[in-house]
Amino acid sequence: MKKRIYLTLSDGSIWPGNGDIEAPMEGEVVFTTASCGYPQTLTDPSYNGQIIVFAFPPIGIYGVDKENLEGRRVWARAALMTCLDETEEGRFESLSCWMADNGRPLVSDIDTRQLILKIRECGSMMGRIDVEPHLPEIKELPHTLVAEVSCSEREICGEGELTVALMDYGVKENIVRGMVRRGCRVIRFPHNTAAAEVLASGADGILLSNGPGDPAVLDFEAGEIAKMLGAKPILGVCLGNQLLARACGAKTKKLPFGHRGANQPVVECATGRGLLTSQNHQYAVDGDTLAGTDLEVAYSHLGDGTVEGLRHRRFDALSVQFHPEASPGPEDASYIFDNFVIRMQAAKGR
Known part of the structure; x- marks a missing residue:
């Protein structure tokens, strides 16, 4: 049964709503403008540590299709929405039951319009969902977000003449599915795997995955990427884009409220x-720090000029801040995966 629940932001503001909660939940409060794909958003490992505010008015319209999720569990700390449509059809489970099974709060009847406007004005901030409407102090996110979502041991998916070494910083399942569909064998490596082990696997290319949190705390991962530059074709996605930049000596920065949605x-x-x-990121590459890194801007955001992709001038390395696999979102950028396959074939031919 629904009861009164409160979101308290770190600035002390209080936002009431309705729902059910087993225990208080804290996280960074962010918003997404995507109008569909809410099960994929909630299971995207990049949302680990975040409380998601859905801008699209009704959420839950078509239930949850468990066969097309982006992670093996709900990684978002909680979901907030204007209204919840409990439509349940055939094999599609209702959103509220699914979230309850995952132990994650689902809060509806909240004024998301004003909440999103506040985030756009003040920037993303930490928040707490509880049955009590006040909390004087909310902790910052830990530095272990990537370790929480990465695989713990090597995994292999698919078969094919080409082998992709996938560095799992919190990879979306549709990236794995996309490479398998393109005829690749995918070896999924834990985030803290040494470069020597990756290169010894016989992979034809290296894919740096998406993931949660601040790239500045991932010095080990960036250092291992630096050791792999020039050895094999590299493709970075989202966090992988930021880590490639840091591996080459550039810096990253935190955006006020980030880019999240399916129409960037x-x-x-x-x-x-x-x-x-399709995008989901709070951090971005600082374009002012690219001098002397051998990196050039390959893609740029048409709204705010944010660096949306990089290309290495000397080595076969390309990265994008957005998600070519979409899910949810348009498939305009899927050719980037096709080109990665072509790059691996060319390198293998040499």
Whole structure:
């Protein structure tokens, strides 16, 4: 049965709603503008540590299709929405039952419009969901977010003539599925695997995955990427883009409220081609720190000029801040995975 629940932000503001909760939940309060794909959003490991506010008014319309999730559990700390539509159809479980099974609060009847406007004005901030409407102190997110979502041992998916070494910083399952569909054998490595072990696997290319949290705390991971530069073609996605930048000596920065949604406009710098992309990131590469790194901007955000992709001038390494696999979102950028396969084939032919 629904009861009164409160979101308290770190600035002391209180936002009442309705739902059910087993225990208080804390996280960074962020919003997404995607109108569909809420099960994929909630299971995306990149949302580990975050409380998601859905901007689209009704959520839960089509239940939960468990066969197409992006993670093996709900990683978001909680979900907030204007209204919850409990439609349940056939094999699709209701959103509220599914969230309850995962022990995650689902809060509806909250004024998400004003809450999102506040985040846009003040920036993302920490929050707590509880049955009590006050909390004087809310802890910051831990530095272990990537370790929590990464696989703990090597895993292999698919078969094919090409082998991809996937560095799992919190990879979305549709990235794995996408590479398997393209005829690749995918070896999934834990986030803290040494470069020597990755290169000894016989992989034809290295894919740096998405993941949660601040890339500045992942010095080991960035250091191992630096050791792999030039050995094999590299493709970085989201956090992988930021780690490639840091591996080459650039820095990253935290955006005020980040980019989350399925309609983020991006331009490919070399061609002027415009793309609608799926995005989920709070941090971005600081373009002012690229001098002397051998990196150039390959993609740029048409809204705020944020660096949305990088290309290495000397080595075969490309990265994007957005998600070519979408899920949810448009598939404008799926050609980036196709090109990665072509790059691996060319390198293997040499």
